[in-house]
Amino acid sequence: MGDDFFQRAELHVPPKQAVTMRLDADVLSWFKEQGQGYQTRINKLLRAYMLAHQRRRP
Known part of the structure; x- marks a missing residue:
């Protein structure tokens, strides 16, 4: 990917x-x-749990 891609790229982070x-x-x-x-680590674990359970739904 070239410089043009990164100049136009936007970062979308869910609001906290x-x-x-x-x-x-x-x-x-x-x-x-753990320092x-x-x-942030707790949030990542909760997100992983959420995503795992969302995939299980029919």
């Missing part, structure tokens, strides 16, 4: 929404121990 969520303390601690970006 702040939420309050109750997680088990040990689960949250484990994710935080910066733990909320």
Whole structure:
């Protein structure tokens, strides 16, 4: 792909929404121990779960 493609390309990222969520303390601690970006990793896992379950629907 040439420079022209990348100059015209647009990045579409789903909007984020702040939420309050109750997680088990040990689960949250484990994710935080993995370092910066733990909320993004939790989001990716939830998205993977969502997509897996969407595919199962008839």
